Amino acid sequence: MARSIAGTGASTLRASRGGSFPGRRIANSTHLANLHAVAARAEGRVEMDQAITALATVIAVLAGAAGTYVVGRLTDRDRFARELRVRWDQRRLDAYVSYVAAAKLAGTRANQVHAGRSNGAPEADLDALLRELAELELRRSEAFEALPLLADGATVEAAHELNRAVWKLEQPARQGTKLDDETWHALADKWVNALNNFHSNARAGLSVPGQFSRRDVAALTVNRPEPATASARER
Numbered sequence: 001m002a003r004s005i006a007g008t009g010a011s012t013l014r015a016s017r018g019g020s021f022p023g024r025r026i027a028n029s030t031h032l033a034n035l036h037a038v039a040a041r042a043e044g045r046v047e048m049d050q051a052i053t054a055l056a057t058v059i060a061v062l063a064g065a066a067g068t069y070v071v072g073r074l075t076d077r078d079r080f081a082r083e084l085r086v087r088w089d090q091r092r093l094d095a096y097v098s099y100v101a102a103a104k105l106a107g108t109r110a111n112q113v114h115a116g117r118s119n120g121a122p123e124a125d126l127d128a129l130l131r132e133l134a135e136l137e138l139r140r141s142e143a144f145e146a147l148p149l150l151a152d153g154a155t156v157e158a159a160h161e162l163n164r165a166v167w168k169l170e171q172p173a174r175q176g177t178k179l180d181d182e183t184w185h186a187l188a189d190k191w192v193n194a195l196n197n198f199h200s201n202a203r204a205g206l207s208v209p210g211q212f213s214r215r216d217v218a219a220l221t222v223n224r225p226e227p228a229t230a231s232a233r234e235r
Helices: 002-118 123-144 153-175 181-205 230-234
Strands: none
Touching: 002 123, 002 153, 002 181, 123 153, 153 181
16 A cells, blocks of 8 residues: 555656646747847847938938039039129120220310311311221220110110210211300210210219219310410411
C-alpha cells in the first residue's frame, strides 16, 4: 500500500514538473516576439527619421536654388531696365543738344543780319550771313524731327515754341526787312525766353538735379547794338 501511494505521488510530481516546460517555452517565445516587434518599430522610426531628414535636405536645396534664381532674375531685370533707361536718356540728351544748338545758332545769325542792316553792313556780308542762316535752318529742322520720337510732351511743346520764335526772327531777316530796334528786340527776347523754356523742360525730362538758371533776355550774341551813325555808315 505504502509503495503504491509513493509511486502515485512521484508520478504526479513528475507529471506536474514535466507539464511546466511547454508554458515556459511559450512565454519565452512571446517575449522574443515582443522584442522583435519593438526592434522593428524602432528601426522603422529610424528609417522614417532618415527619410524625413533627407526630404528636408532636398526641400532646402530646392528652396535655396529657387531663391537664388528669383533673386538673380530680379537683379538682371533691374539692371536691364537701368541700362535701357540710361541708353534712352543718352539718346534724348544727344537729340536735345543737337536741336537746341541749331536753334540758337539760327537765331544768332538772324540777329546778326538785323544788326548788320541796322548798322549799314555791306550787302556781301549780309549775303554771307543769310547763306549761313539757311544752312542752320536746315540743321534745326532736321534735328527737330528726333524730338517727337524721344522727348516727353512738355519738351516737344517747348521745342514748337522755340521753332516759332526762330521763324519770327528769321523771316524779316530773309525777306530783307529792316526792323526798328523795339520790334527786333521784342522778337529776340521771345527767342531767348523760348530757349530758356526748352532748356528747363529738357532738364526736367532728363531728371537733371539742381536749379535751372535762366538766360537773361539781354544776354544776346548781338547785345542791343546802337544804330550806326551817319559817319560810321559812310566809312
